[in-house]
Amino acid sequence: MRRHSQSRAATEANNLFKQTTTKPATDYEKAERAFHTNRERLKAERLAREAERRSRSERTS
DSSP, X not given: OOOOOOOHHHHHHXXXXXXXXXXXXXXXXXXXXXXXXXXXXXXXXXXXXXXXXHHHHHHXX
């Protein structure tokens, strides 16, 4: 049997849609992700509080 070659675009498309095997996250990776997520949330809350304080002080000045 003769194998038909695919175009380069078809090969790239097939590579994009290949199923990937992902290994389950380790406990360390889960803890790291939770830590970073929480840190970003706290940072956003702190920045919002500081911005609110600045806008209040500018209004009273």
